[in-house]
Amino acid sequence: MFWIFAIAITSVACAALYYASLGRPVNAAATAGDDATTAHFRLQLREIEADTAAGRLGEAEGVAAKSELAREVIRLERPAGPASPSGRNLPGIFAAAALTTALLAFGAYSFLGNPGLPSLPLAGRAPPAAELDLDDAVARIEAQLAKTPDDLRGWTVIAPVYMQLQRFADAANAFRRIIALDGATADRETDLGEALMLGQGGSVAGEPLALFASAAARDPRHVRSRFYIAAESTRAGQYEQAIGQWTDLLALGTGSEPWVETARAGLESARSGLNGEPDIPADDAAIRGMVDGLANRLYSGGGSIEDWTRLVRSRLVLGDTAAAQSDYDKARVAFPDPAGRTELDVLAADNGLVMQKAAN
DSSP states (O other): OHHHHHHHHHHHHHHHHHHHHHTOOOOOOOOHHHHHHHHHHHHHHHHHHHHHHHTSSOHHHHHHHHHHHHHHHHHHOOOOOSOOHHHHTHHHHHHHHHHHHHHHHHHHHHHHOOTTOOOOOGGGSOOOGGGSOHHHHHHHHHHHHHHOTTOHHHHHHHHHHHHHTTOHHHHHHHHHHHHHHHOOOHHHHHHHHHHHHHHTTTOOTTHHHHHHHHHHHHOTTOHHHHHHHHHHHHHTTOHHHHHHHHHHHHHTSOSOSTTHHHHHHHHHHHHHHHHTOOOOOSOHHHHHHHHHHHHHHHHHHOOOHHHHHHHHHHHHHTTOHHHHHHHHHHHHHHOOOGGGOHHHHHHHHHTTOOOOSSOO
Protein backbone atom coordinates (compact mmCIF):
# COMPACT_ATOMS: atom_id res chain seq x y z
CA MET A 1 0.00 0.00 0.00
CA PHE A 2 2.82 2.38 0.81
CA TRP A 3 4.41 2.04 -2.61
CA ILE A 4 1.04 2.35 -4.40
CA PHE A 5 0.29 5.65 -2.66
CA ALA A 6 3.84 6.93 -3.11
CA ILE A 7 3.84 6.18 -6.86
CA ALA A 8 0.35 7.71 -7.31
CA ILE A 9 1.26 10.94 -5.50
CA THR A 10 4.55 11.23 -7.38
CA SER A 11 2.80 10.68 -10.73
CA VAL A 12 0.27 13.42 -10.00
CA ALA A 13 3.04 15.83 -9.00
CA CYS A 14 5.08 15.07 -12.13
CA ALA A 15 2.01 15.46 -14.37
CA ALA A 16 1.19 18.82 -12.78
CA LEU A 17 4.69 20.06 -13.43
CA TYR A 18 4.59 18.85 -17.02
CA TYR A 19 1.24 20.42 -17.94
CA ALA A 20 2.21 23.65 -16.22
CA SER A 21 5.26 23.81 -18.47
CA LEU A 22 3.06 23.57 -21.61
CA GLY A 23 1.43 26.90 -20.90
CA ARG A 24 4.55 28.88 -20.08
CA PRO A 25 5.02 31.92 -22.37
CA VAL A 26 8.24 32.21 -24.27
CA ASN A 27 10.17 35.23 -25.45
CA ALA A 28 9.30 36.81 -28.82
CA ALA A 29 10.50 39.84 -30.73
CA ALA A 30 8.69 43.05 -29.79
CA THR A 31 6.48 44.63 -32.45
CA ALA A 32 6.19 48.30 -33.33
CA GLY A 33 2.80 48.43 -31.57
CA ASP A 34 4.41 47.12 -28.42
CA ASP A 35 7.02 49.89 -28.59
CA ALA A 36 4.34 52.55 -28.93
CA THR A 37 2.32 51.19 -26.03
CA THR A 38 5.43 50.99 -23.88
CA ALA A 39 6.35 54.60 -24.71
CA HIS A 40 2.79 55.73 -23.83
CA PHE A 41 2.85 54.10 -20.40
CA ARG A 42 6.32 55.38 -19.67
CA LEU A 43 5.13 58.91 -20.39
CA GLN A 44 2.21 58.44 -17.98
CA LEU A 45 4.57 57.13 -15.33
CA ARG A 46 6.81 60.20 -15.68
CA GLU A 47 3.79 62.48 -15.35
CA ILE A 48 2.69 60.72 -12.15
CA GLU A 49 6.20 61.06 -10.70
CA ALA A 50 6.34 64.74 -11.69
CA ASP A 51 2.94 65.46 -10.06
CA THR A 52 4.03 63.68 -6.92
CA ALA A 53 7.30 65.62 -6.78
CA ALA A 54 5.47 68.95 -7.34
CA GLY A 55 2.97 68.20 -4.60
CA ARG A 56 -0.05 68.02 -6.91
CA LEU A 57 -0.45 64.39 -5.82
CA GLY A 58 0.05 63.12 -2.32
CA GLU A 59 2.36 60.21 -1.60
CA ALA A 60 -0.56 57.83 -1.22
CA GLU A 61 -2.27 59.07 -4.40
CA GLY A 62 0.98 58.71 -6.32
CA VAL A 63 1.40 55.10 -5.20
CA ALA A 64 -2.21 54.34 -6.10
CA ALA A 65 -1.81 55.90 -9.54
CA LYS A 66 1.31 53.86 -10.24
CA SER A 67 -0.48 50.70 -9.13
CA GLU A 68 -3.41 51.40 -11.47
CA LEU A 69 -1.01 52.05 -14.32
CA ALA A 70 0.74 48.75 -13.66
CA ARG A 71 -2.58 46.89 -13.73
CA GLU A 72 -3.43 48.52 -17.06
CA VAL A 73 -0.09 47.41 -18.49
CA ILE A 74 -0.81 43.83 -17.43
CA ARG A 75 -4.31 43.87 -18.95
CA LEU A 76 -3.06 45.18 -22.29
CA GLU A 77 0.01 42.98 -22.50
CA ARG A 78 -0.05 41.09 -25.75
CA PRO A 79 0.36 37.29 -25.80
CA ALA A 80 3.73 35.92 -26.73
CA GLY A 81 4.55 35.14 -30.33
CA PRO A 82 5.73 31.87 -31.87
CA ALA A 83 7.95 29.83 -29.63
CA SER A 84 11.65 29.73 -30.26
CA PRO A 85 13.38 26.36 -30.70
CA SER A 86 14.49 26.46 -27.07
CA GLY A 87 10.93 27.31 -26.00
CA ARG A 88 9.54 24.32 -27.90
CA ASN A 89 11.87 22.02 -25.96
CA LEU A 90 10.82 23.43 -22.57
CA PRO A 91 7.99 20.88 -21.88
CA GLY A 92 10.39 18.05 -22.62
CA ILE A 93 12.94 19.50 -20.24
CA PHE A 94 10.31 19.77 -17.49
CA ALA A 95 9.18 16.20 -18.11
CA ALA A 96 12.75 14.88 -17.93
CA ALA A 97 13.46 16.84 -14.73
CA ALA A 98 10.27 15.58 -13.05
CA LEU A 99 10.99 11.99 -14.04
CA THR A 100 14.61 12.23 -12.82
CA THR A 101 13.49 13.68 -9.47
CA ALA A 102 10.99 10.85 -9.01
CA LEU A 103 13.55 8.17 -9.83
CA LEU A 104 16.13 9.68 -7.47
CA ALA A 105 13.58 9.94 -4.65
CA PHE A 106 12.44 6.32 -5.00
CA GLY A 107 16.00 5.08 -5.38
CA ALA A 108 17.19 6.91 -2.27
CA TYR A 109 14.24 5.73 -0.20
CA SER A 110 14.64 2.13 -1.29
CA PHE A 111 18.22 2.29 0.00
CA LEU A 112 17.72 4.38 3.17
CA GLY A 113 14.03 4.02 4.03
CA ASN A 114 12.07 1.33 5.76
CA PRO A 115 8.34 1.46 4.92
CA GLY A 116 7.65 -1.67 6.95
CA LEU A 117 8.86 -0.10 10.22
CA PRO A 118 5.91 0.25 12.64
CA SER A 119 5.11 3.56 14.25
CA LEU A 120 6.56 4.12 17.71
CA PRO A 121 4.66 6.02 20.40
CA LEU A 122 6.44 9.08 21.75
CA ALA A 123 6.67 7.57 25.23
CA GLY A 124 8.53 4.57 23.85
CA ARG A 125 11.19 6.48 21.99
CA ALA A 126 14.75 6.78 23.23
CA PRO A 127 15.47 10.01 25.12
CA PRO A 128 17.52 12.67 23.33
CA ALA A 129 21.26 12.61 23.81
CA ALA A 130 21.19 15.57 26.21
CA GLU A 131 19.04 13.54 28.64
CA LEU A 132 21.28 10.45 28.66
CA ASP A 133 22.91 9.62 31.97
CA LEU A 134 26.72 9.84 31.92
CA ASP A 135 27.08 6.27 33.17
CA ASP A 136 24.76 5.05 30.42
CA ALA A 137 26.76 6.95 27.81
CA VAL A 138 30.01 5.46 29.12
CA ALA A 139 28.48 1.97 29.07
CA ARG A 140 27.46 2.42 25.43
CA ILE A 141 30.93 3.60 24.42
CA GLU A 142 32.52 0.71 26.31
CA ALA A 143 30.23 -1.78 24.56
CA GLN A 144 31.19 -0.31 21.20
CA LEU A 145 34.90 -0.40 22.05
CA ALA A 146 34.57 -4.05 23.06
CA LYS A 147 33.40 -4.75 19.50
CA THR A 148 35.86 -2.37 17.79
CA PRO A 149 38.95 -2.11 20.04
CA ASP A 150 40.85 -0.16 17.36
CA ASP A 151 38.37 2.74 17.37
CA LEU A 152 40.71 5.67 18.03
CA ARG A 153 37.88 8.17 18.26
CA GLY A 154 36.08 6.09 20.90
CA TRP A 155 39.17 5.87 23.13
CA THR A 156 39.82 9.60 22.66
CA VAL A 157 36.30 10.39 23.82
CA ILE A 158 36.17 8.08 26.82
CA ALA A 159 39.66 8.70 28.27
CA PRO A 160 38.93 12.18 29.73
CA VAL A 161 35.54 10.92 30.94
CA TYR A 162 37.31 8.21 32.93
CA MET A 163 39.49 10.93 34.46
CA GLN A 164 36.44 12.94 35.42
CA LEU A 165 34.87 9.85 37.00
CA GLN A 166 38.17 9.19 38.83
CA ARG A 167 38.49 5.80 37.14
CA PHE A 168 42.23 6.33 36.80
CA ALA A 169 43.17 2.75 35.91
CA ASP A 170 40.62 2.74 33.07
CA ALA A 171 41.85 6.17 31.97
CA ALA A 172 45.44 4.93 31.87
CA ASN A 173 44.38 1.97 29.75
CA ALA A 174 42.50 4.30 27.39
CA PHE A 175 45.51 6.60 27.00
CA ARG A 176 47.73 3.57 26.32
CA ARG A 177 45.35 2.46 23.57
CA ILE A 178 45.43 5.94 22.02
CA ILE A 179 49.22 5.92 21.95
CA ALA A 180 49.32 2.39 20.55
CA LEU A 181 46.84 3.26 17.78
CA ASP A 182 48.06 6.71 16.77
CA GLY A 183 51.54 7.21 18.23
CA ALA A 184 52.96 9.11 21.18
CA THR A 185 52.90 12.87 21.59
CA ALA A 186 53.93 15.09 24.50
CA ASP A 187 50.29 15.65 25.44
CA ARG A 188 49.40 11.94 25.25
CA GLU A 189 52.38 10.86 27.35
CA THR A 190 51.55 13.53 29.93
CA ASP A 191 47.89 12.46 29.97
CA LEU A 192 48.96 8.88 30.64
CA GLY A 193 51.42 10.02 33.31
CA GLU A 194 48.70 12.03 35.06
CA ALA A 195 46.32 9.06 35.08
CA LEU A 196 49.01 6.81 36.57
CA MET A 197 50.08 9.50 39.05
CA LEU A 198 46.54 10.02 40.32
CA GLY A 199 46.07 6.28 40.50
CA GLN A 200 49.11 6.22 42.82
CA GLY A 201 47.55 8.80 45.12
CA GLY A 202 49.49 11.72 43.66
CA SER A 203 52.95 10.13 43.56
CA VAL A 204 54.95 10.62 40.37
CA ALA A 205 57.45 7.89 41.24
CA GLY A 206 58.18 5.30 38.61
CA GLU A 207 56.45 5.33 35.24
CA PRO A 208 54.65 8.71 35.63
CA LEU A 209 57.93 10.61 36.06
CA ALA A 210 59.47 8.69 33.15
CA LEU A 211 56.52 9.65 30.95
CA PHE A 212 56.82 13.31 31.94
CA ALA A 213 60.53 13.25 31.12
CA SER A 214 59.81 11.64 27.75
CA ALA A 215 57.14 14.26 26.98
CA ALA A 216 59.50 17.12 27.88
CA ALA A 217 62.22 15.64 25.68
CA ARG A 218 59.75 15.19 22.84
CA ASP A 219 58.59 18.81 23.05
CA PRO A 220 60.98 21.22 24.85
CA ARG A 221 58.18 23.80 25.15
CA HIS A 222 55.65 21.46 26.73
CA VAL A 223 54.52 23.17 29.93
CA ARG A 224 52.52 20.47 31.70
CA SER A 225 55.25 17.81 31.72
CA ARG A 226 57.88 20.32 32.83
CA PHE A 227 55.61 21.41 35.68
CA TYR A 228 55.54 17.90 37.13
CA ILE A 229 59.28 17.44 36.70
CA ALA A 230 60.16 20.71 38.46
CA ALA A 231 57.68 20.03 41.26
CA GLU A 232 59.13 16.57 41.86
CA SER A 233 62.69 17.94 41.98
CA THR A 234 61.57 20.49 44.56
CA ARG A 235 59.78 17.85 46.64
CA ALA A 236 62.81 15.57 46.51
CA GLY A 237 65.09 18.35 47.80
CA GLN A 238 67.06 18.66 44.55
CA TYR A 239 66.90 22.42 44.84
CA GLU A 240 69.63 23.47 42.39
CA GLN A 241 68.12 21.27 39.70
CA ALA A 242 64.61 22.51 40.57
CA ILE A 243 65.68 26.17 40.31
CA GLY A 244 66.93 25.58 36.78
CA GLN A 245 63.78 23.69 35.83
CA TRP A 246 61.43 26.35 37.22
CA THR A 247 63.48 29.09 35.54
CA ASP A 248 63.35 27.32 32.18
CA LEU A 249 59.63 26.77 32.59
CA LEU A 250 58.96 30.45 33.33
CA ALA A 251 60.97 31.38 30.24
CA LEU A 252 58.34 29.59 28.11
CA GLY A 253 55.57 31.99 29.14
CA THR A 254 54.86 35.67 28.65
CA GLY A 255 53.97 36.25 32.29
CA SER A 256 50.20 36.40 31.79
CA GLU A 257 49.49 32.65 31.70
CA PRO A 258 47.48 31.23 34.64
CA TRP A 259 50.26 28.78 35.53
CA VAL A 260 52.96 31.44 35.91
CA GLU A 261 52.06 32.35 39.50
CA THR A 262 52.33 28.73 40.63
CA ALA A 263 55.64 28.33 38.80
CA ARG A 264 57.02 31.45 40.48
CA ALA A 265 55.96 30.10 43.84
CA GLY A 266 57.72 26.82 43.01
CA LEU A 267 60.88 28.72 42.11
CA GLU A 268 60.80 30.67 45.39
CA SER A 269 60.25 27.45 47.31
CA ALA A 270 63.30 25.88 45.64
CA ARG A 271 65.41 28.94 46.37
CA SER A 272 64.30 28.97 49.97
CA GLY A 273 65.13 25.30 50.29
CA LEU A 274 68.56 25.85 48.78
CA ASN A 275 69.27 28.66 51.24
CA GLY A 276 67.85 26.73 54.19
CA GLU A 277 65.20 29.40 54.75
CA PRO A 278 61.67 28.56 55.93
CA ASP A 279 59.08 29.36 53.27
CA ILE A 280 56.76 31.00 55.81
CA PRO A 281 55.71 34.68 55.90
CA ALA A 282 56.75 36.75 58.90
CA ASP A 283 53.38 38.35 59.58
CA ASP A 284 51.55 35.08 60.10
CA ALA A 285 48.38 36.53 61.64
CA ALA A 286 47.83 39.01 58.80
CA ILE A 287 48.39 36.34 56.20
CA ARG A 288 45.97 33.98 57.91
CA GLY A 289 43.33 36.72 57.90
CA MET A 290 43.73 37.27 54.18
CA VAL A 291 43.67 33.54 53.49
CA ASP A 292 40.51 33.08 55.54
CA GLY A 293 38.89 35.94 53.64
CA LEU A 294 39.77 34.31 50.32
CA ALA A 295 38.39 30.99 51.57
CA ASN A 296 35.11 32.59 52.65
CA ARG A 297 34.72 34.25 49.28
CA LEU A 298 35.37 31.06 47.34
CA TYR A 299 33.13 28.95 49.57
CA SER A 300 30.20 31.36 49.29
CA GLY A 301 30.47 32.63 45.72
CA GLY A 302 32.94 30.40 43.95
CA GLY A 303 35.91 31.54 41.90
CA SER A 304 38.43 30.62 39.24
CA ILE A 305 40.78 27.67 39.38
CA GLU A 306 43.62 30.15 39.90
CA ASP A 307 41.87 31.44 43.05
CA TRP A 308 41.49 27.91 44.41
CA THR A 309 45.14 27.14 43.63
CA ARG A 310 46.23 30.29 45.47
CA LEU A 311 44.09 29.31 48.47
CA VAL A 312 45.52 25.79 48.69
CA ARG A 313 49.07 27.09 48.30
CA SER A 314 48.51 29.67 51.02
CA ARG A 315 47.22 27.01 53.41
CA LEU A 316 50.32 24.94 52.73
CA VAL A 317 52.62 27.91 53.28
CA LEU A 318 50.95 28.43 56.66
CA GLY A 319 51.46 24.76 57.48
CA ASP A 320 47.72 24.07 57.71
CA THR A 321 47.67 20.80 55.80
CA ALA A 322 44.20 19.77 56.97
CA ALA A 323 42.65 23.01 55.69
CA ALA A 324 44.62 22.66 52.45
CA GLN A 325 43.23 19.16 51.97
CA SER A 326 39.69 20.40 52.58
CA ASP A 327 40.16 23.29 50.14
CA TYR A 328 41.61 20.92 47.58
CA ASP A 329 38.61 18.61 47.88
CA LYS A 330 36.20 21.49 47.35
CA ALA A 331 38.22 22.79 44.40
CA ARG A 332 37.93 19.40 42.71
CA VAL A 333 34.17 19.52 43.16
CA ALA A 334 34.07 22.97 41.55
CA PHE A 335 36.42 21.90 38.73
CA PRO A 336 35.89 18.17 38.08
CA ASP A 337 37.87 18.09 34.83
CA PRO A 338 41.54 17.33 35.64
CA ALA A 339 42.66 18.99 32.39
CA GLY A 340 41.58 22.36 33.78
CA ARG A 341 43.37 22.13 37.14
CA THR A 342 46.83 20.80 36.25
CA GLU A 343 48.68 23.36 38.39
CA LEU A 344 46.47 22.64 41.41
CA ASP A 345 46.98 18.88 41.11
CA VAL A 346 50.74 19.38 40.80
CA LEU A 347 50.73 21.57 43.91
CA ALA A 348 48.67 19.01 45.83
CA ALA A 349 50.80 16.07 44.78
CA ASP A 350 53.98 17.97 45.58
CA ASN A 351 52.78 18.56 49.14
CA GLY A 352 51.26 15.20 49.91
CA LEU A 353 47.60 16.09 49.56
CA VAL A 354 45.45 13.08 48.79
CA MET A 355 42.85 12.92 46.04
CA GLN A 356 39.90 11.36 47.79
CA LYS A 357 37.89 8.82 45.82
CA ALA A 358 34.77 10.93 46.10
CA ALA A 359 35.19 14.61 46.88
CA ASN A 360 32.47 16.30 48.92
